[in-house]
Amino acid sequence: PSGSLEQGSVTGTEARHSLGVLHVSYSVSNRVGPWWNIKSCQQKWDRQILKDVSLYIESGQIMCILGSSGSGKTTLLDAISGRLRRTGTLEGEVFVNGCELRRDQFQDCFSYVLQSDVFLSSLTVRETLRYTAMLALCRSSADFYNKKVEAVMTELSLSHVADQMIGSYNFGGISSGERRRVSIAAQLLQDPKVMMLDEPTTGLDCMTANQIVLLLAELARRDRIVIVTIHQPRSELFQHFDKIAILTYGELVFCGTPEEMLGFFNNCGYPCPEHSNPFDFYMDLTSVDTQSREREIETYKRVQMLECAFKESDIYHKILENIERARYLKTLPTVPFKTKDPPGMFGKLGVLLRRVTRNLMRNKQAVIMRLVQNLIMGLFLIFYLLRVQNNTLKGAVQDRVGLLYQLVGATPYTGMLNAVNLFPMLRAVSDQESQDGLYHKWQMLLAYVLHVLPFSVIATVIFSSVCYWTLGLYPEVARFGYFSAALLAPHLIGEFLTLVLLGIVQNPNIVNSIVALLSISGLLIGSGFIRNIQEMPIPLKILGYFTFQKYCCEILVVNEFYGLNFTCGGSNTSMLNHPMCAITQGVQFIEKTCPGATSRFTANFLILYGFIPALVILGIVIFKVRDYLISR
Numbered sequence: 001p002s003g004s005l006e007q008g009s010v011t012g013t014e015a016r017h018s019l020g021v022l023h024v025s026y027s028v029s030n031r032v033g034p035w036w037n038i039k040s041c042q043q044k045w046d047r048q049i050l051k052d053v054s055l056y057i058e059s060g061q062i063m064c065i066l067g068s069s070g071s072g073k074t075t076l077l078d079a080i081s082g083r084l085r086r087t088g089t090l091e092g093e094v095f096v097n098g099c100e101l102r103r104d105q106f107q108d109c110f111s112y113v114l115q116s117d118v119f120l121s122s123l124t125v126r127e128t129l130r131y132t133a134m135l136a137l138c139r140s141s142a143d144f145y146n147k148k149v150e151a152v153m154t155e156l157s158l159s160h161v162a163d164q165m166i167g168s169y170n171f172g173g174i175s176s177g178e179r180r181r182v183s184i185a186a187q188l189l190q191d192p193k194v195m196m197l198d199e200p201t202t203g204l205d206c207m208t209a210n211q212i213v214l215l216l217a218e219l220a221r222r223d224r225i226v227i228v229t230i231h232q233p234r235s236e237l238f239q240h241f242d243k244i245a246i247l248t249y250g251e252l253v254f255c256g257t258p259e260e261m262l263g264f265f266n267n268c269g270y271p272c273p274e275h276s277n278p279f280d281f282y283m284d285l286t287s288v289d290t291q292s293r294e295r296e297i298e299t300y301k302r303v304q305m306l307e308c309a310f311k312e313s314d315i316y317h318k319i320l321e322n323i324e325r326a327r328y329l330k331t332l333p334t335v336p337f338k339t340k341d342p343p344g345m346f347g348k349l350g351v352l353l354r355r356v357t358r359n360l361m362r363n364k365q366a367v368i369m370r371l372v373q374n375l376i377m378g379l380f381l382i383f384y385l386l387r388v389q390n391n392t393l394k395g396a397v398q399d400r401v402g403l404l405y406q407l408v409g410a411t412p413y414t415g416m417l418n419a420v421n422l423f424p425m426l427r428a429v430s431d432q433e434s435q436d437g438l439y440h441k442w443q444m445l446l447a448y449v450l451h452v453l454p455f456s457v458i459a460t461v462i463f464s465s466v467c468y469w470t471l472g473l474y475p476e477v478a479r480f481g482y483f484s485a486a487l488l489a490p491h492l493i494g495e496f497l498t499l500v501l502l503g504i505v506q507n508p509n510i511v512n513s514i515v516a517l518l519s520i521s522g523l524l525i526g527s528g529f530i531r532n533i534q535e536m537p538i539p540l541k542i543l544g545y546f547t548f549q550k551y552c553c554e555i556l557v558v559n560e561f562y563g564l565n566f567t568c569g570g571s572n573t574s575m576l577n578h579p580m581c582a583i584t585q586g587v588q589f590i591e592k593t594c595p596g597a598t599s600r601f602t603a604n605f606l607i608l609y610g611f612i613p614a615l616v617i618l619g620i621v622i623f624k625v626r627d628y629l630i631s632r
Contacts, residue, residue, distance in 0.1 A: 024092030082106025122362035412494025526550030561586030
């Protein structure tokens with residue numbers, strides 16, 4: 001029946017949507033050797049991933065693309081949806097209702113469900129879909145979003161888990177099949193007419209996989225085009241697909257209805273044995289066996305023969321005729337773009353901020369650790385020092401210098417731990433949703449930055465309130481305020497520096513090591529505690545001006561030592577001749593450690609806090625570049 005529909009619909013009066021893929025090829029160039037081998041690195045070899053692929057499908061139909069691993073199934077979907085990076089050479093044309101799509105139209109025309117489901121685990125199904133709707137559709141009425149979400153959940157049979165947490169594969173939540181349904185539901189919110197799904201049954205048991213395919217077939221019947229890639233479907237699903245395409249090494253071995261498939265291979269001398277799974281049989285038949293050289297040559301020749309037979313068949317010529325006919329048919333509807341009425345930049349930022357904050361607030365362990373990790377670090381210092389000494393010069397200076405060194409060194413690291421633990425998941429979500437056109441990656445970064453600020457302020461005040469007065473630092477409320485403000489900055493800088501690096505480096509463990517190394521290096525060069533700054537080599541002295549630790553340490557030293565007076569060892573006459581006994585006032589220690597810091601107190605605060613917006617701006621730029629590179 002699907003064959004007759006296909007032949008008649010483009011010529012009849014019934015207006016049906018159509019998707020045509022004409023002579024699509026894609027190749028990439030790879031370097032022969034590693035980057036450090038200059039001679040071999042300059043040599044390249046070309047790899048053909050897709051070769052002259054042509055497809056045709058209409059609304060109301062579901063197409064299954066079969067192929068072994070590495071056959072080019074995902075690359076074909078990426079080519080059709082415009083998601084292929086421009087690092088390779090892409091040829092061919094994609095037509096929707098006979099109109100060739102421009103590159104800027106692909107995102108608005110196709111919905112794409114990736115193989116992996118990426119969600120914020122602490123949100124419910126209803127909340128996840130509602131926030132997605134708010135990012136995609138700009139409406140003032142809350143009732144509009146509720147009706148939209150309820151309708152989609154009903155269509156995808158998700159109403160019974162609407163108020164359950166999404167969870168994750170490691171920490172429970174809804175089932176894998178339900179997570180896959182949520183991924184599909186998120187795409188349906190924009191009413192797409194063309195849906196593509198990459199391996200939607202991967203990781204699911206047989207029954208759940210069958211349910212997903214039957215659901216997709218039902219979605220196709222509702223005036224949609226659905227294309228799925230499946231590695232190895234069960235035989236019961238054979239008759240549920242309107243079109244079946246088989247790829248081998250990027251070449252199209254067959255594309256047609258199930259009935260045409262049986263007839264084609266039967267005419268080629270390979271009838272499907274009775275009681276066999278047609279999918280398994282034809283997958284084996286069109287695969288190249290690489291177990292031995294002889295088997296590889298034999299199976300490759302067979303595949304080549306089938307490819308040639310298909311290119312010469314009436315089935316293939318009918319595909320080309322339908323694509324060509326649709327290009328000149330005047331009665332077809334216009335390109336069916338997705339429903340897209342997004343809010344403005346600040347509207348999206350507000351939605352993202354609320355979503356990120358709600359997701360974090362549900363994660364009690366993350367909230368507790370963010371608020372008390374600095375305090376836990378401070379408790380070790382309290383138990384070790386109990387109180388800083390005030391009676392003798394050596395003890396008073398040593399206790400305070402050691403304390404300040406630990407504080408400036410540790411607070412950036414605790415900020416880094418927050419970003420490394422919480423942001424990679426947000427980055428993964430933004431990578432996926434930005435490709436769907438919901439927002440830009442830098443907007444997710446900025447939403448995370450805004451949600452960080454109040455938590456960091458509260459955590460720093462809690463930490464400072466306990467440590468400052470318990471350790472017996474300079475007993476003045478204003479000094480306590482300066483102390484808290486000086487420690488808030490490195491905590492934020494450590495977290496924001498981590499965000500910048502996470503925009504460049506994918507692996508959080510590598511980012512962890514880089515931030516730790518930069519923090520230690522900056523402390524050694526900029527603090528002046530390990531070696532007097534005046535005695536440093538000129539290159540290191542200049543480098544110290546680019547470290548936030550220099551300005552933070554100067555603030556803390558002035559804040560604590562200004563106004564202190566010391567004695568030099570009491571009755572121990574041997575200490576009276578010690579060089580340090582020339583320092584009897586805190587001001588003298590300030591001038592010895594960081595000359596002129598007293599007069600630079602306000603300027604140091606301004607420079608220190610200048611690192612924060614500088615890192616945020618740098619992060620936005622990097623994530624904009626990340627957006628551009630992925631889109632290319």
